[in-house]
Amino acid sequence: MDEFLDAAVAEAAAGLQEGGIPVGSVLVHEGKIIGRGHNLRVQRGSAILHGEMDALENAGRLPATVYSQSVLYTTLSPCAMCSGAILLYGIRHVVVGENVTFRGEETLLRERGVRVDVVQDPRCIEMMRQFIAANPTLWNEDIGV
Amino acid sequence: MDEFLDAAVAEAAAGLQEGGIPVGSVLVHEGKIIGRGHNLRVQRGSAILHGEMDALENAGRLPATVYSQSVLYTTLSPCAMCSGAILLYGIRHVVVGENVTFRGEETLLRERGVRVDVVQDPRCIEMMRQFIAANPTLWNEDIGV
Numbered sequence: 517m518d519e520f521l522d523a524a525v526a527e528a529a530a531g532l533q534e535g536g537i538p539v540g541s542v543l544v545h546e547g548k549i550i551g552r553g554h555n556l557r558v559q560r561g562s563a564i565l566h567g568e569m570d571a572l573e574n575a576g577r578l579p580a581t582v583y584s585q586s587v588l589y590t591t592l593s594p595c596a597m598c599s600g601a602i603l604l605y606g607i608r609h610v611v612v613g614e615n616v617t618f619r620g621e622e623t624l625l626r627e628r629g630v631r632v633d634v635v636q637d638p639r640c641i642e643m644m645r646q647f648i649a650a651n652p653t654l655w656n657e658d659i660g661v
Numbered sequence: 662m663d664e665f666l667d668a669a670v671a672e673a674a675a676g677l678q679e680g681g682i683p684v685g686s687v688l689v690h691e692g693k694i695i696g697r698g699h700n701l702r703v704q705r706g707s708a709i710l711h712g713e714m715d716a717l718e719n720a721g722r723l724p725a726t727v728y729s730q731s732v733l734y735t736t737l738s739p740c741a742m743c744s745g746a747i748l749l750y751g752i753r754h755v756v757v758g759e760n761v762t763f764r765g766e767e768t769l770l771r772e773r774g775v776r777v778d779v780v781q782d783p784r785c786i787e788m789m790r791q792f793i794a795a796n797p798t799l800w801n802e803d804i805g806v
Contacts, residue, residue: 557722564709564718564746573709577702580805600745600766601709605805621745624769660725660750 518635520544521613524589525639527554527567534559537651537658538643539567541590543575543607545582551575557658566658567591568598572605583607591640593620595659603628613640617648618659663780665689666758669734670784672699672712679704682796682803683788684712686735688720688752690727696720702803711803712736713743717750728752736785738765740804748773758785762793763804 520542527540531554543551553570556562565573568590583605591613594602599621602610610625612634622632648655665687672685676699688696698715701707710718713735728750736758739747744766747755755770757779767777793800 561722562718563720563722563750564714569709573707575708577706577708577802579802583805596745596748597742598745600741600743600748603741603745605708657722657724660728 518589518611520549520587520589521591521611521635521637523549523552524567524591524613525637525643527552527571528591528640528643531555531559531567532643532647537654538647539590539592541567541571541588543571543586543588545586550578550582550586555658558654564597566595566598568594569601572601578605580606587611589613591637592644593618593622593634594625595620596624599625602630609633611635613637614644616641617644663734663756665694665732665734666736666756666780666782668694668697669712669736669758670782670788672697672716673736673785673788676700676704676712677788677792682799683792684735684737686712686716686733688716688731688733690731695723695727695731700803703799709742711740711743713739714746717746723750725751732756734758736782737789738763738767738779739770740765741769744770747775754778756780758782759789761786762789 528538532538536558537555540554551574556565587609593615673683677683681703682700685699696719701710732754738760
């Protein structure tokens, strides 16, 4: 088990506890978590705070050199918005918990030179599977469907 | 002159007044502004609140049908993050104030079927030109350079 993926899973679980969509993320620089977050659509009525976006926001304003040496961990395959943020900031490596329940812009990321590792973590898959089955409308809203 | 582009320019000017990066945006649905915003990197120490993102956030949680019938106005060509948000939500039409000082992901947007109109508004160009000349480091931070 990867401690950083574990931290992203813990963020997702915290979001679920709050009544939110269970996607979590951490930004890791030189072996340390510098930002962590989870989806806040429900909790804050937010259209932009996906897990990855919240982790980037909580990491604060950073120079490009930090992003380029960082790894973003996320429990779910990043959507177009979060993938765009990854590209904007030149993050070169993304570790994805799973892409079974949703597949984002992995192809675009790889085309642009980002390393994308999909680990198919059973915890991530199960959390999303149950959530989507119980909240299909909310989930569709989160991915613009 | 387009009243919606004018509203986006007013947002950019408000951001500049606050000491921020002068990029503004409005989301327009059926001829009415339903969200407006501007870049808040400086004001809120935000890594994700570009003008377009702030407008989407201020529009609140919306069903996909609203986004698909909306037009996003932005004073500056949308970066990868903001373009990703446009793709996530299926916004089909973007009006861009200018792409002289910065050119974002217009090609990607068009490849995905989004109509992108670039109007090269002299107010937008001049505001960004002056801002970038006076604040090159801050501007680079905003675009991940």
